[in-house]
Amino acid sequence: MKPATGTPRTVIVGGGLAGLELARKLEMYGVGDVLVLESGARTELRHVNMTGTGDDALRLWLAPDTDSTFHRPWTSLTPPHYAGASGVRRRLGGRSLYWYGVTLPLENWALAEPHWPRSVVSDLTESWEGGSPLYDRVGQELRAWQGVDGAAEDTEVKFAGTVLRATPRARRPSRDVPGRWYAYSPLEAWRDGETGTGTREPEGIRFLTGVTAVRVKVDNGICRGVVIRPVEPESGPETVVAADRVVLCAGTVESTRLAIQALVDCDRGRRPRLGRLADHIVQGVFLRLEGDEAARLIEALPPGSYMAPGPQEARSNLFVDVHLRPLGDVLLEVRAMGEQMPCDESYVECVPGPVYPWPVRVSSAPSVHDRDLLARQQHLLTEYLAAVCELLGVPAAPLSFADYDRPARGNDCALPEAVDAMTVNTPVTWCNSVGTEDHEGGTLPLGDILDDDHQFHAVRGLYAAGPATFPRLGAANPSLTTLALAHRLARKLARPGATSGTGSAPCA
Incomplete structure (x- = not known):
C-alpha cells in the first residue's frame, strides 16, 4: 500500500476496524481522494494468531505490556478501571488484528428507541435502501469471506440445562499451519491474511502511518481538516492536512479527545468533558x-x-x-x-491548555x-x-x-x-475491570452529539464511526454493529452532495 501524497477530500482518523472498513466501502463506491491516518506502523499486517503460537497471541492480548504496540494515551481517575490492560494498539489494523471474530447483533432491548434513532434501528434490523437490513448484509459478506453458509452457527446443543449455539465468529483457518486462524480485518481487501503480503493497491485510498492527529482544524463551526505530527519524535513539526470532511475512527477515547477539542474550539464556554462512556x-x-x-x-x-x-x-x-x-x-x-x-458520571475529560493534544483523563466505575x-x-x-x-x-x-x-x-x-x-x-x-474488555463506546452517540447521518451537530463536515457512536452498547460484542454502521456511513458519504465542511455554519 502506497504512502499518502497530495490533498485528500476525506480524512479518516484511525486505521482500525471502523476506519478501515469505512475506507474499504468508500473504495467500493468509487469514492476517491481518501486518506487514512494511523499513529502506528504498517510493518506487520497479519492477525496475531498468524505471527506466533496461540499462547503467544493470547499473551499479547492478556498481558499487553508484552506488546510493543500497546499504548494508553490517558490517565485513569478511577483505577483499576481504564488502567492496567486498558489501552489501544498502535498499528495499522488496530484491534482487528487481535479480536476473536465474534459477530453478534445488538439485542432488541438495547437497540431501540428512545436510545437509538429510529432510522438507524430500521437500517440495521428491518431494511436498508429498499433491501435487506445491514445486519443481514454484513453477515452474508462475512460468511462469504469465510466460505461458509452459516449452518454451523445455527447448530444448537443442550448442555447443563441450557440451550447453547456456536458463537458466530468471522474467522478463517490457516492454509498452512494446523490449529491457527485469523479473524476478519478490512485489510483483507488489499493483503493476504495468511502471509500479510499485498494483493493489490487500494484505488483512491492512501495511508499515512506513524502520525498523531493533534487536533481537528475548525473554522466558524466548519471542519477544515486535521493537524498532525509524527509520533516519533513527539516534538516533530505539525502539518495541516486540509480536507472537505473528517471522520473520527481513532478508538473511543482518542476520538472523544479530538471531538472535545473541536467542540471547545467552537464554543469556548463548553465544558471539556463528554459522558456516557461505557464498556x-x-x-x-x-x-x-x-x-x-x-x-x-x-x-x-x-x-x-x-x-x-x-x-x-x-x-x-x-x-x-x-x-x-x-x-x-x-x-x-x-x-x-x-x-x-451509560451515564454522565462515566466520562472522558480533557485538560485545556495552549498545547495540543490536550491531556486526557478517564473516569468510570460501576x-x-x-x-x-x-x-x-x-x-x-x-x-x-x-x-x-x-x-x-x-x-x-x-x-x-x-x-x-x-x-x-x-x-x-x-x-x-x-x-x-x-x-x-x-x-x-x-x-x-471496566475499560479492559476493549469494547468501550458511547461518548459520541448517534441522535445526540451526532445526527442520524453520523455528523456532529456542532461541527459541519466532522463525522464519527465505531463504538463511540453507540447510544447503548447492549450485551453483544460491538464488531458486527461497527462494521454495519461503517457501511451505512460510507453510503451516505458516497452520495452526490454529501455534506462537507465547505459551506458556512454557526457554532452550536
Whole structure:
C-alpha cells in the first residue's frame, strides 16, 4: 500500500476496524481522494494468531505490556478501571488484528428507541435502501469471506440445562499451519491474511502511518481538516492536512479527545468533558478438568465456543468455551458479558491548555444499575456452574467473587502458566475491570452529539464511526454493529452532495 501524497477530500482518523472498513466501502463506491491516518506502523499486517503460537497471541492480548504496540494515551481517575490492560494498539489494523471474530447483533432491548434513532434501528434490523437490513448484509459478506453458509452457527446443543449455539465468529483457518486462524480485518481487501503480503493497491485510498492527529482544524463551526505530527519524535513539526470532511475512527477515547477539542474550539464556554462512556462488564469462571471428568465434558460439549442469551434483566450473554490443552487436560471457561449502562458520571475529560493534544483523563466505575448487573451475573454463573458440576460428577464448590473494584484475578488467569497452577476440579473466578474488555463506546452517540447521518451537530463536515457512536452498547460484542454502521456511513458519504465542511455554519 502506497504512502499518502497530495490533498485528500476525506480524512479518516484511525486505521482500525471502523476506519478501515469505512475506507474499504468508500473504495467500493468509487469514492476517491481518501486518506487514512494511523499513529502506528504498517510493518506487520497479519492477525496475531498468524505471527506466533496461540499462547503467544493470547499473551499479547492478556498481558499487553508484552506488546510493543500497546499504548494508553490517558490517565485513569478511577483505577483499576481504564488502567492496567486498558489501552489501544498502535498499528495499522488496530484491534482487528487481535479480536476473536465474534459477530453478534445488538439485542432488541438495547437497540431501540428512545436510545437509538429510529432510522438507524430500521437500517440495521428491518431494511436498508429498499433491501435487506445491514445486519443481514454484513453477515452474508462475512460468511462469504469465510466460505461458509452459516449452518454451523445455527447448530444448537443442550448442555447443563441450557440451550447453547456456536458463537458466530468471522474467522478463517490457516492454509498452512494446523490449529491457527485469523479473524476478519478490512485489510483483507488489499493483503493476504495468511502471509500479510499485498494483493493489490487500494484505488483512491492512501495511508499515512506513524502520525498523531493533534487536533481537528475548525473554522466558524466548519471542519477544515486535521493537524498532525509524527509520533516519533513527539516534538516533530505539525502539518495541516486540509480536507472537505473528517471522520473520527481513532478508538473511543482518542476520538472523544479530538471531538472535545473541536467542540471547545467552537464554543469556548463548553465544558471539556463528554459522558456516557461505557464498556462491557465481564465476570467468569475457569474449571480445569482431567481424566473421566474431562472425557465427560468433551463427550457432552466438544471443544469450541458457545453462547446463550441471559435473562433480559441481567443485560448479559452467557459464553461457554471448551479448550483442549496440549497434555490432554481440558479448560472449561464460563463467562457472562453484560452492558455497563451509560451515564454522565462515566466520562472522558480533557485538560485545556495552549498545547495540543490536550491531556486526557478517564473516569468510570460501576453505577448502582451496574452493581445490580454484577449481582445478577454472579447468580447466573453460580447456578450454571452448579449444573455443570452435577452433570460432570465434579464436587460442587461455592463460588467466591472478589470485589469488582479490587479484583483478585482478571482474565489473564487464562495464560498457560496460570492454568497449570489451577487445582483440578476447583473453580476459579475472575472479572475484567471496566475499560479492559476493549469494547468501550458511547461518548459520541448517534441522535445526540451526532445526527442520524453520523455528523456532529456542532461541527459541519466532522463525522464519527465505531463504538463511540453507540447510544447503548447492549450485551453483544460491538464488531458486527461497527462494521454495519461503517457501511451505512460510507453510503451516505458516497452520495452526490454529501455534506462537507465547505459551506458556512454557526457554532452550536
